[in-house]
Amino acid sequence: MASIYTCFCLKPSVVLRPPTFRSRFQATDFSRNSLKFHNSRVFAPVIRASFDVASGIKPGGIVETDKLPSDVRKRAMDAVDACGGRVTIGDVASKTGLKLNEAQKALQALAADTNGFLEVSDEGDVLYVFPKDYRSKLAAKSFRIKLEPLVEKAKSAAEYLVRVSFGTALIASIVIVYTTIIALLSSRSDEDNRGRRGGRSYDSAFTFYFNPADLFWYWDPYYYRRRRIQKEDGGMNFIESVFSFVFGDGDPNQGIEEERWKLIGQYISSNGGVVAAEELAPYLDLETGDRNLDDESYILPVLLRFDGQPEVDGEGNILYRFPSLQRTASSQRTGRKEYVGKRWDDWVGGVEKFFKEKKWQFSKTSNSERAMVIGLGGLNLFGVIILGTMLKNVAVTPSGFIMFVSDIFPLLQIYAGSFFAIPLIRWFFIRNKNAKIEKRNLARELRARALEFPDVSLKGKLLSARDMAQRTVIGQDRIVYSTDRDLFEQDYDTQDWDRRFREIEKSD
Numbered sequence: 001m002a003s004i005y006t007c008f009c010l011k012p013s014v015v016l017r018p019p020t021f022r023s024r025f026q027a028t029d030f031s032r033n034s035l036k037f038h039n040s041r042v043f044a045p046v047i048r049a050s051f052d053v054a055s056g057i058k059p060g061g062i063v064e065t066d067k068l069p070s071d072v073r074k075r076a077m078d079a080v081d082a083c084g085g086r087v088t089i090g091d092v093a094s095k096t097g098l099k100l101n102e103a104q105k106a107l108q109a110l111a112a113d114t115n116g117f118l119e120v121s122d123e124g125d126v127l128y129v130f131p132k133d134y135r136s137k138l139a140a141k142s143f144r145i146k147l148e149p150l151v152e153k154a155k156s157a158a159e160y161l162v163r164v165s166f167g168t169a170l171i172a173s174i175v176i177v178y179t180t181i182i183a184l185l186s187s188r189s190d191e192d193n194r195g196r197r198g199g200r201s202y203d204s205a206f207t208f209y210f211n212p213a214d215l216f217w218y219w220d221p222y223y224y225r226r227r228r229i230q231k232e233d234g235g236m237n238f239i240e241s242v243f244s245f246v247f248g249d250g251d252p253n254q255g256i257e258e259e260r261w262k263l264i265g266q267y268i269s270s271n272g273g274v275v276a277a278e279e280l281a282p283y284l285d286l287e288t289g290d291r292n293l294d295d296e297s298y299i300l301p302v303l304l305r306f307d308g309q310p311e312v313d314g315e316g317n318i319l320y321r322f323p324s325l326q327r328t329a330s331s332q333r334t335g336r337k338e339y340v341g342k343r344w345d346d347w348v349g350g351v352e353k354f355f356k357e358k359k360w361q362f363s364k365t366s367n368s369e370r371a372m373v374i375g376l377g378g379l380n381l382f383g384v385i386i387l388g389t390m391l392k393n394v395a396v397t398p399s400g401f402i403m404f405v406s407d408i409f410p411l412l413q414i415y416a417g418s419f420f421a422i423p424l425i426r427w428f429f430i431r432n433k434n435a436k437i438e439k440r441n442l443a444r445e446l447r448a449r450a451l452e453f454p455d456v457s458l459k460g461k462l463l464s465a466r467d468m469a470q471r472t473v474i475g476q477d478r479i480v481y482s483t484d485r486d487l488f489e490q491d492y493d494t495q496d497w498d499r500r501f502r503e504i505e506k507s508d
Contacts, residue, residue: 064109066144072098075258076106077135083330085130086119088474090324094269097261099305100324114138117484121474123504127329129484166246167239170376170419173412177383180405184390241369245377246422248430252358260355264302265325272469273326274311274319276461281447282354285440313464327472354448357437360430362423377419384416 065073075096083091092103107128110116114134119127131137139145264283268275277296284298299320302308308322363370391406405412454462 063142063144064112065138066142068106068109070148071258072102072106073110076103076110080107080110080128080130080134085132085134086329087128088125088324088327088329089128090269090322090327091329093306094265094325095262097258097263097265100307110134110138113141117482119479119483120481121478122480123472123478125327125472125474127474127479129482163243164239167242169415170242170380173415174376174380174383176405176408177380177387177412180402181383181387181390183402184387184394238369238372241363241365241373242376244363244365245370245373246419248426249361249364252360256357261305263355265306268302268306268322269325269328269471272466272471273322274465274468274470275322276317276319276458276465278447278451278458279462279465282444282451284355284444286443286447311468313468315460315464317461317464319461319465319468321468326470327474329474354444356441356444359434359437362427362430377416381416381419384412388413 068076075098076092079092079095080087082095087107089100089104089107092098092107093100096103098106110130111118111128114130114137116128116130116134119129121127260283264280267279267283271279277299280299280302284302286298296318299308303310303320306322307324308320311319311321313319365373387405388409391409394402450458451462
């Protein structure tokens with residue numbers, strides 16, 4: 001396990017600290033400016049790297065990754081994989097849409113738990129490097145990661161049980177209601193007690209067939225595999241269609257905010273870290289009106305998330321620079337001048353043209369399935385109304401099955417009434433929700449079209465942003481220190497350090 005200690009000094013000597021062996025990875029916050037001092041002689045950072053093999057298996061050892069939200073950890077790991085295991089904080093933030101501080105904490109925790117190490121460039125940029133088997137190392141160390149698949153399966157089973165239970169309740173309600181109605185009718189017409197002959201007296205053309213083997217269908221171990229096939233074919237079984245009609249199929253935009261920030265981060269990164277506010281407008285929530293076009297306050301959340309700062313070009317245009325997204329460990333293409341204007345609709349840095357929210361659907365059931373559900377729901381409601389009238393007119397005190405039905409009758413009424421009340425309320429809610437979504441989508445689409453055919457002022461602003469764009473790829477040739485090796489194994493040449501930093505000072 002790597003343990004890091006840093007010390008920066010302005011005196012013309014290198015300060016060496018005694019090596020300290022710690023069980024936890026302590027990632028130091030290097031910034032680009034931390035190694036840049038004007039009119040002063042600067043020497044190499046004193047960093048101590050050591051490895052503690054026993055810390056990973058020490059009883060009660062703290063797993064730093066377990067402190068992270070599961071979603072943050074998974075997104076950070078996906079970004080690490082996409083970049084080949086060597087990343088900067090900006091790489092992770094741009095690819096995942098995470099805040100810079102979230103990306104930094106995630107990388108530090110992953111490096112601490114997987115024997116990752118840091119590399120420092122000649123300008124003070126810090127890169128996180130992970131071994132190829134870092135996922136297996138983390139899975140072996142974290143009990144939480146081992147438990148997560150079981151929790152997900154249990155959650156999926158519970159969700160499916162709820163869906164099955166509500167659909168089954170409709171069938172059960174119909175059977176109970178009409179069986180009770182038949183029993184009451186039979187008790188009135190058969191005063192000679194014919195209704196006690198072995199449970200066969202209720203022969204009135206109402207037959208309910210039940211096969212015990214059907215119970216196993218509810219717990220089909222291959223249900224989800226078959227469900228995916230049904231979704232591809234556009235089908236839905238009856239039990240699911242009941243739940244879908246009453247409660248819908250969930251939020252179609254679940255997790256879409258993550259996608260929004262991912263699009264914004266990728267767009268900024270692919271265009272050299274300098275953009276105009278109009279370029280980010282197609283990804284944010286705006287009003288459709290064209291009034292207040294000069295108000296760029298909508299970009300503030302982006303500046304806060306990715307640590308951006310406004311700059312003014314030579315023409316007086318306000319542009320926004322994101323320094324952390326300009327430093328990368330992998331080479332990617334950046335925005336170019338020839339793509340400003342008409343060809344913007346064909347190429348926007350490999351990112352979608354604008355952010356589009358999905359509209360809510362009332363139900364994913366087909367017309368035939370919906371008609372069947374409504375028909376059975378109406379049959380159940382009609383039966384509950386009839387049964388309520390009959391129970392009020394019962395002359396004698398009911399007993400046995402009828403007494404049981406009389407006790408649960410309020411629940412049957414609530415179920416029958418909510419079966420249509422909930423979808424009606426949802427219909428009004430969805431109608432209002434979709435109107436707002438359509439309005440926001442239209443506003444973003446209009447802003448995207450404005451970038452396809454920009455006027456003279458906007459085109460000049462976009463060209464200026466491309467001129468100011470800067471993307472620094474940090475290759476191995478620029479690495480001056482790595483924590484995977486001990487300090488005394490690395491050859492530091494004082495003159496070489498002086499030469500490097502004099503070049504930096506001259507370039508500034």
